[in-house]
Amino acid sequence: MSRTVTVGVDGSRESPAAVEWAAREARLRGVPLRLVGVREPLPGPLARAPFLGAESRQDWTVRSERLPRETADGVRLRHPDVDVTVEQHTGRPGETLVTAAKGSGLLVLGSRGLSGVGGFLLGSVSQAVVAHTEVPVVLVRAGExxxxxxxxxxxxxxxxxxxxxxxxxxxxxxxxxxxxxxxxxxxxxxxxxxxxxxxxxxxxxxxxxxxxxxxxxxxxxxxxxxxxxxxxxxxxxxxxxxxxxxxxxxxxxxxxxxxxxxxxxxxxxxxxxxxxxxxxxxxxxxxxxxxxxxxxxxxxxxxxxxxxxxxxxxxxxxxxxxxxxx
Missing domain, CATH: 3.40.50.12370 (Rossmann fold)
Structure with a gap:
């Protein structure tokens, strides 16, 4: 039996296409869709920077946590027959997505379309996830x-x-x-x-x-x-x-x-x-x-x-x- 379809969510322009593809695949399989957002901690020097006050740090955290929730709300409106859940993690995106995908039937990620020609520009996170997870991974280009x-x-x-x-x-x-x-x-x-x-x-x-x-x-x-x-x-x-x-x-x-x-x-x-x-x-x-x-x-x-x-x-x-x- 097929298991949950998991999709990585970030602020890139290819992310919406990956989420939509994952929602359609979850509907085909008749399984829940899990949206996973990964918030990277601020680098040490930047986190300690005097010009970056507590209010700025809090705003950065709120925006990074809001994106997966807002994305999930949109998916529920467009795909009311798909059960959608949201998870928020903190860590390095590649390693965190590999861990979060364990137990899923499929992991879906976005991939930037190459300018001027058809195809993918495989980013470092996508490449690391594909190379290290044992869960099937689908890469979806921007604009799909x-x-x-x-x-x-x-x-x-x-x-x-x-x-x-x-x-x-x-x-x-x-x-x-x-x-x-x-x-x-x-x-x-x-x-x-x-x-x-x-x-x-x-x-x-x-x-x-x-x-x-x-x-x-x-x-x-x-x-x-x-x-x-x-x-x-x-x-x-x-x-x-x-x-x-x-x-x-x-x-x-x-x-x-x-x-x-x-x-x-x-x-x-x-x-x-x-x-x-x-x-x-x-x-x-x-x-x-x-x-x-x-x-x-x-x-x-x-x-x-x-x-x-x-x-x-x-x-x-x-x-x-x-x-x-x-």
Missing amino acids: RDADEYEPDPAGTGGPFAATGFRPVVLGLDTARPAEAVLAFAFEEAARRTTALRVVHGWTLPPYVAFGLPGDPEPYLEAYPEAYAPPYDSPYVQPYAEPGRQAAAHLAAVLRPWKQRFPAVEVVEDSRPGSPADHLVDASRDASLVVVGRRIRRSPFGIHIGPVAHAVLHHATAPVAVVAHG
């Missing part, structure tokens, strides 16, 4: 709207259209080490949205293609990349198609028991050569949610997210869920 999760309106108005439903959920899958926690999360999210799950798998080109030996089809593949997709029906690439067949067959074998477990979820298998991160970023443009995995590392030092998750978090245009696994 309810309408962005739905297929385009065929009437051309740009808003959500009831007949189209949610855009697909996209899963980045490492078939060499498929993680059950990541697969389960992605299938469950697609099932909740009654939408398709697009499973993206990138594989490495064999050396005789990657290094352009005589007779290779690289120029042809640049013009016709679908030649490396099933059913590999171009005679020109037949000698080079076997790696693609093997990768597609392996992907199908990994997904077979999950398709049986979730028969109502339409699964689109997308196996192609090249960078998994690049393929996931491309797929995010038409996704309601992108799901990637992160291997759990017990070291308390350093930020360990993984190159694919790191790239997707910075460049995807849809909300990104990072699911920790062993």
